[in-house]
Every structure is written in structure tokens, then in C-alpha cells.
Amino acid sequence: MNFKEALRLYQEADLFELGKLAHREKERHHGKKYYYTINRHINYTNICAINCRFCGYHKKPGEEGGYVLEISQIIETLKNTPGLREVHIVGGLNPDLPYEYYVELIAEIRRNFPGLHIRAFTCVEIEWLSRISGKDVRQVLIELKEAGLNSIPGGGAEVFSERIRKELYPAKISFKKWLEIATTAHELGIPTNATLLFGHIETDEEIIEHLFILRETQAQTGGFYCFIPLAFIPEGNELSHLPGPSAHKILKTIAISRLILDNFPHIKAYWVFLGVKLAQVALLWGADHFHGTVFEEKISESMKKTQVMRLPPQEIEKLIKEVGGEPVLI
Ligand code: SF4
Known part of the structure; x- marks a missing residue:
């Protein structure tokens, strides 16, 4: 499928037709299998040196409500999570945290949990670590991998x-830099995820362009594991006047992602942002991965002002079985 065909499909295809095509593609990759894990999110700090307009999570340095989690506190939290298989760690760009905090955090988790999958620090945080340490990105990644890092989230x-960068997140690294860091991680044997934040001011063309750039990068490195379409939350941030994406738009975007990203192993129905019910429907629109149990997640909580519900494994399995799928715990 080329760019024009993909755009036409995204804009003109009937929602159910598109869903059928994407679901067929999902079954070609995974049959009836749907994946999930028992994971916990750790948002180690909400203090951030930059200000992305869509973000309702961060606090400026010195602002009331800013926090940093102690490493010992994080270890305790993880110890209190039964059956844990994966920890997912992301946070703000906190000027008060030294480089050593990040390496020690990974090393301490690895020391306490030898078999745990540690997915930590987006490409944006990795670039920040390079800046505060004076080391190049490759060296930062090597040191984190040696400390126990398994993979990098897609944020x-x-x-x-x-x-859009100029308009909404001018201080954030460019997408070329983001891709360069992801590619470097792939070269070092560190798989990464990739996201798309959609449903704000982007055009359909920009969504399709984003997906094609990811597909081309994957063709070169093969290092992406999962694609996560993130539906913009228009609450608690500077863009609250926007309506946010409709369910129609969300399902179409997940479906077109499955069709364009035919070289990505997984497409995620990220229930934390989509809501559990729509995420379940997305399992019939091309998604094959239901993320995990989560336990708590402060980024969407800070915007929606409600606590993210923890989904027990039995509940996830029930949701998958209801759509005719076979749950696979990874
Ligand atoms: S999205 Fe991330 S980098 Fe941007 S302001 Fe929020 S915490 Fe900071």
C-alpha cells in the first residue's frame, strides 16, 4: 500500500470495512492470540524542564505539587505487586535529578528482580540523560543496558x-532525533516501542506520514516491538478546548496502523487512554496487545483527575475471550 492508497482508505473507507481488513491482518500475524502482561507503571518524577502544551502531568521546577520518588520507595512498590512481569518507567525531565539516579534505579531494580522486564525511559528522556551526563546517546544506552535495562517505551x-512540534512542543527533541535514538537502541539490541499522539491539531496526512516513517525505519532496523496509538486526552492541559478524537477516529486510526505497519509485531489497544470498553472493541479493529494490569498511572490520572483502575489479569482474559480471542500472558 502506498501513501495515497493508505490516505484514501483512512479517509474514505467505511469503518466496518476498514476494521474487517485490519482484523484480517491481525489474524494473519497472530491468529486468535491476544497478548497482555502483569505490569506496573512507575512515574518517578513529574517535574519537567520543558512544557508540552498537551501535557497535564508535569510541574515546573519549584512549583507546588512536584515530586520525585526515592529509589527505595520504588523498590518497595514493586515488591508489593504480586506476579509482576514488567515495570514501565517514564517521567519528566527533572533538572534536579543526577544521571546516577537513573542508572542506580535500573541497577537496583535488576538486583532485586532478576527476571523482571524493565522497560524504561523514552527517547526524550534518553536524550536528556545524554545532555545532563555529557555522554553521547550510545554510551548512555550502553550503561543503562549494562545496569539491566531491557527495552524502551514508545513515548x-x-x-x-x-x-506540530513548533505549535505544541517546541522544546522537545525533533522527530529526527527521536528516530536516531530509537535506531541507536536497535543497533545495541534494545527493542523500543513507538507511539503516535493523535486527535488534536494533526491532519490525516500527518498521521499517515508518521506511520510510513515508522514502517521505513522498521524495515531498516527491525527493532520496534509494539506500536501504540495514543488518543489525545483533552483534559487538564492547555488544549482542553479541543474536542479530542471520537471513537470512530480512534478505531480507524488503530485499523490503519495495523494495515500500514505490516512489519511491526504488535499494535496496542492502550486501555489507559482509550478506556477499557473502547480498547476491547479495538481488539476487533486490528489491535492484538492489551497492554497489562498497570496498577496506577499518573500521567493520564493527572489530566482526567480520576484514578486509573487496575485491571486484574482475570478481567483482561475475560475481555479477550468475549471477542473470541485466546489470551496470552507474556
Ligand atoms: S510530555 Fe513529557 S517532556 Fe513534555 S512536559 Fe510532559 S513530562 Fe515534560
């Missing part, structure tokens, strides 16, 4: 568009 990709 910070937003939309691969300079127009």
Missing part, C-alpha cells in the same frame, strides 16, 4: 511533524 514520538 515522546508525538507526531512526526515539525509544524
Whole structure:
């Protein structure tokens, strides 16, 4: 499928037709299998040196409500999570945290949990670590990998568009830099995820462009594991006047992602942002990965002002079985 065909499909295809095509593609990759894990999110700090307009999570340095989690506190939290298989760690760009905090955090988790999958620090945080340490990105990644890092989350990709970056997150690294860091991680044997934040001011063309850039990068490195379409939350941030994406738009975007990203192993129905019910429907629109149990997640909580519900594994399995799938715990 080329760019024009993909755009036409995204804009003109009937929602159910598109869903059928994407679901067929999902079954070609995974049959009836749907994946999830028992994971916990750790948002180690909400203090951030930059200000992305869509973000309702961060606090400026010195602002009331800013926090940093002690490493010992994080270890305790993880110890209190039964059956844990994966920890997902992301946070703000906190000028008060030294480089050593990050390496020690990974090393301490690895020391306490030898078999745990540690997915930590987006490409944006990795670049920040390079800046505060004076080491190049490759060296930072090598040191984190040696400390016990397994993989990198997909956040910070937003939309691969300079127009949108200037408008919404001018202080964030460019998408070229984001891709360069992801590619370097792949070269070092560190798989990464990739996201798209959609449903704000982007155009359909920019969404399709984003997906094609990811597909081309994957063709070169093969290092992406999962693609996560993130539906913009228009609450608790500077863009609250926007309506946010409709369910129609969300399902179409997940479906077109499965069709364009035919070289990505997984497409995620990220229930934390989509809501559990729509995420379940997305399992029939091309998604094959239901993320995990989560336990708590402060980024969407800070915007929606409600606590993210923890989904027990049995509940996830029930949701998957209801759509005719076979749950696979990874
Ligand atoms: S999205 Fe990330 S980098 Fe941007 S302001 Fe929020 S915490 Fe900081």
C-alpha cells in the first residue's frame, strides 16, 4: 500500500470495512492470540524542564505539587505487586535529578528482580540523560543496558511533524532525533516501542506520514516491538478546548496502523487512554496487545483527575475471550 492508497482508505473507507481488513491482518500475524502482561507503571518524577502544551502531568521546577520518588520507595512498590512481569518507567525531565539516579534505579531494580522486564525511559528522556551526563546517546544506552535495562517505551514520538512540534512542543527533541535514538537502541539490541499522539491539531496526512516513517525505519532496523496509538486526552492541559478524537477516529486510526505497519509485531489497544470498553472493541479493529494490569498511572490520572483502575489479569482474559480471542500472558 502506498501513501495515497493508505490516505484514501483512512479517509474514505467505511469503518466496518476498514476494521474487517485490519482484523484480517491481525489474524494473519497472530491468529486468535491476544497478548497482555502483569505490569506496573512507575512515574518517578513529574517535574519537567520543558512544557508540552498537551501535557497535564508535569510541574515546573519549584512549583507546588512536584515530586520525585526515592529509589527505595520504588523498590518497595514493586515488591508489593504480586506476579509482576514488567515495570514501565517514564517521567519528566527533572533538572534536579543526577544521571546516577537513573542508572542506580535500573541497577537496583535488576538486583532485586532478576527476571523482571524493565522497560524504561523514552527517547526524550534518553536524550536528556545524554545532555545532563555529557555522554553521547550510545554510551548512555550502553550503561543503562549494562545496569539491566531491557527495552524502551514508545513515548515522546508525538507526531512526526515539525509544524506540530513548533505549535505544541517546541522544546522537545525533533522527530529526527527521536528516530536516531530509537535506531541507536536497535543497533545495541534494545527493542523500543513507538507511539503516535493523535486527535488534536494533526491532519490525516500527518498521521499517515508518521506511520510510513515508522514502517521505513522498521524495515531498516527491525527493532520496534509494539506500536501504540495514543488518543489525545483533552483534559487538564492547555488544549482542553479541543474536542479530542471520537471513537470512530480512534478505531480507524488503530485499523490503519495495523494495515500500514505490516512489519511491526504488535499494535496496542492502550486501555489507559482509550478506556477499557473502547480498547476491547479495538481488539476487533486490528489491535492484538492489551497492554497489562498497570496498577496506577499518573500521567493520564493527572489530566482526567480520576484514578486509573487496575485491571486484574482475570478481567483482561475475560475481555479477550468475549471477542473470541485466546489470551496470552507474556
Ligand atoms: S510530555 Fe513529557 S517532556 Fe513534555 S512536559 Fe510532559 S513530562 Fe515534560
